[in-house]
Amino acid sequence: MSATAIATPVADADARITLRGHLRHTGALIRRNLLWIRQDPESMFDALFMPIVFTLLFVYVFGGSIGLALGGGQEQYVQYVIPGMLAMMSMTLSQGVGTGFSQDFNSGVMDRFRSLPIGRGSVLFAKIAVELARMLFATAVLMVVAVLVGFHIHHWAGLFATVGLSAVFASSIMWVFLTLGVTLKNAQSVQAMGFLVLFPLQFGSSIFAPTNSMPGWLRHFTDYNPLSTLADAARGLMVGGPVAHDLWVTVVWSVAITAVAAPIAIRKYTRKT
Amino acid sequence: MTRIDKNPHDAASDAAVTVRGLVKHYGETKALDGVDLDVREGTVLGVLGPNGAGKTTLVRCLSTLITPDAGQATVAGYDVVRQPRQTRRVIGLTGQYASVDEKLSGYENLYMIGRLLDLPRKEARARADGLLERFSLTEAAKRPASTYSGGMRRRLDLAASMIGHPAVLYLDEPTTGLDPRTRNEVWTEIKRMVAEGATVLLTTQYMEEAEQLASELTVIDRGKVVAGGRVDELKARVGGRTLRIRPADPQELGPTATALDEFGLTGPGNATVDTGTGTVLVPILSDEQLTAVVGALTARGITLADIATELPSLDEVFLSLTGHKASAPQDVTPADSREEVAV
Numbered sequence A: 001m002s003a004t005a006i007a008t009p010v011a012d013a014d015a016r017i018t019l020r021g022h023l024r025h026t027g028a029l030i031r032r033n034l035l036w037i038r039q040d041p042e043s044m045f046d047a048l049f050m051p052i053v054f055t056l057l058f059v060y061v062f063g064g065s066i067g068l069a070l071g072g073g074q075e076q077y078v079q080y081v082i083p084g085m086l087a088m089m090s091m092t093l094s095q096g097v098g099t100g101f102s103q104d105f106n107s108g109v110m111d112r113f114r115s116l117p118i119g120r121g122s123v124l125f126a127k128i129a130v131e132l133a134r135m136l137f138a139t140a141v142l143m144v145v146a147v148l149v150g151f152h153i154h155h156w157a158g159l160f161a162t163v164g165l166s167a168v169f170a171s172s173i174m175w176v177f178l179t180l181g182v183t184l185k186n187a188q189s190v191q192a193m194g195f196l197v198l199f200p201l202q203f204g205s206s207i208f209a210p211t212n213s214m215p216g217w218l219r220h221f222t223d224y225n226p227l228s229t230l231a232d233a234a235r236g237l238m239v240g241g242p243v244a245h246d247l248w249v250t251v252v253w254s255v256a257i258t259a260v261a262a263p264i265a266i267r268k269y270t271r272k273t
Numbered sequence B: 001m002t003r004i005d006k007n008p009h010d011a012a013s014d015a016a017v018t019v020r021g022l023v024k025h026y027g028e029t030k031a032l033d034g035v036d037l038d039v040r041e042g043t044v045l046g047v048l049g050p051n052g053a054g055k056t057t058l059v060r061c062l063s064t065l066i067t068p069d070a071g072q073a074t075v076a077g078y079d080v081v082r083q084p085r086q087t088r089r090v091i092g093l094t095g096q097y098a099s100v101d102e103k104l105s106g107y108e109n110l111y112m113i114g115r116l117l118d119l120p121r122k123e124a125r126a127r128a129d130g131l132l133e134r135f136s137l138t139e140a141a142k143r144p145a146s147t148y149s150g151g152m153r154r155r156l157d158l159a160a161s162m163i164g165h166p167a168v169l170y171l172d173e174p175t176t177g178l179d180p181r182t183r184n185e186v187w188t189e190i191k192r193m194v195a196e197g198a199t200v201l202l203t204t205q206y207m208e209e210a211e212q213l214a215s216e217l218t219v220i221d222r223g224k225v226v227a228g229g230r231v232d233e234l235k236a237r238v239g240g241r242t243l244r245i246r247p248a249d250p251q252e253l254g255p256t257a258t259a260l261d262e263f264g265l266t267g268p269g270n271a272t273v274d275t276g277t278g279t280v281l282v283p284i285l286s287d288e289q290l291t292a293v294v295g296a297l298t299a300r301g302i303t304l305a306d307i308a309t310e311l312p313s314l315d316e317v318f319l320s321l322t323g324h325k326a327s328a329p330q331d332v333t334p335a336d337s338r339e340e341v342a343v
Helices: A019-039 A043-069 A074-092 A095-106 A109-114 A120-148 A156-183 A187-203 A216-224 A226-238 A244-271 B055-062 B084-090 B106-116 B121-134 B150-162 B180-195 B207-213 B231-238 B250-263 B287-299 B314-322
Strands: B015-026 B029-040 B044-048 B070-075 B091-094 B168-172 B200-204 B216-221 B224-230 B241-247 B272-274 B279-284 B304-310 B338-341
Touching: A019 A043, A019 A120, A019 B106, A043 A074, A043 A095, A043 A120, A074 A120, A074 A156, A074 A187, A074 A226, A095 A109, A095 A120, A095 A156, A095 A187, A109 A120, A120 A156, A120 A244, A156 A187, A156 A226, A156 A244, A187 A226, A216 A226, A226 A244, B015 B055, B029 B044, B029 B055, B029 B070, B029 B216, B029 B224, B044 B207, B055 B070, B055 B168, B055 B200, B084 B091, B091 B150, B106 B121, B106 B150, B121 B150, B150 B168, B150 B180, B180 B200, B180 B207, B200 B207, B207 B231, B216 B231, B224 B231, B241 B250, B241 B287, B250 B272, B250 B279, B250 B287, B279 B287, B287 B304
Parallel strands: B044 B200, B044 B216, B091 B168, B168 B200
Antiparallel strands: B015 B029, B015 B070, B216 B224, B241 B279, B241 B304, B272 B279, B304 B338
């Protein structure tokens, strides 16, 4: 139990962290983030209830009118909006990594992590993994509600493909929020900034209503908005219809966002003073 | 600025930490402006300085949290800039603000850090339990750290920094903001670690803390080393304690100071009159001097209303070591640094 143990010399090469080491570290940090949820179960409410409230609001308040425009009624709209909700969740729930990360930096615990011999990515990967798990759980709950309000899953394989695609897109967006979490002063600023980014993307998309009645200038935006392509791909996968184009555009967006944001996030995290 | 090489031995042979010409600037602010110091293996080096002197910046450089702009620093033989990963394997850090995860329990905090330090599960569990026991936290092991008292949190933080059997421990202002009782509790733990042979770099704002824990001292101000040496040497230069004498009649302030100067009882510095509080301040080195002062004043027929000994505050240390006041605003001196002597 003494602190005197003379450190054995470590060669530069031996100091490199093995893959197993990375997995062990990330695992320990995932456990930490899961314990956070157990300690503070209210943090799940946001993730669980917000999509349900949106679903009920859109199905029962706007659903009838938009359904008419779709050439049906509320039942038709349910088929339209539920895949959109899944797309929306992948974006809104990604915010959590940013706010959580910002809290970590404002407590001393991040100094402790950064002074330990662990890979710099471990802390970030663990955060992303736990938020993805939270998202999966929220998705399962939403799908139960969706079936209760009349959603009919045509292709079960399509549902799983949708969840996979959402996770890919969400993890790319999480890097953006990690960057914000490292850069901005506190969790509130991350939330405010997140809202500024989310709001136009969320409503300037095909999530809640078809884009064909929107003015031309807006359609340029909505057509390339990854949330539109994700929502349309989800519709194709779960309900039926063309998929390939939207799928590819979404994947390209995800890869591009990750390629830009992940190095920035890791760099900012490493250099943060 | 005087730079004193206080290490009589060959620096390379037994220095666990070697810092040479370390510089870190934040824009116009020179947080570190060429710092040199050594921490010898198995000793405690106190780094004493006011708020904003660069103490925390120094610790952050040595913990690989920030990269210095110039200079060199090695810890257990590893260059902190070129070999950050090796450096992280041999250090333990206790920050100014207890850096434990408040939402996790004491046990989970220590277990997590054990796993992050590559201990196998079983060993991580045993180490966590052992350290909780050692730092008297076993009863609170399952409670979230947010429910801990200030002293318990610091103890948990100390335990966390010990998990990897670090070759060098950094204690960055370990008792700042604690009440005197809790401070003593933390001191006791640190003394125990030191007795077991830990090598420690301790930063502090309190002369008393440095005296209690450190064997050598480096005084820094505005990012520069202004003095250094063994604690007793520096204490002798500072003048040990200060006597604060209040004559019953304020008219006698001047005569009191004169009497003390005439008797040659004024230690390393002259007696100074503090008209604001109606007292005379005399630096002294020994208890005999205290007795002699009382005797001399009685012989002159000066009645005393109060006499108290004070440890030198950081301000006085700076004043006597550097001839100028500490540049940055200074925090409160610890409340228990003055002991009243009834007369």
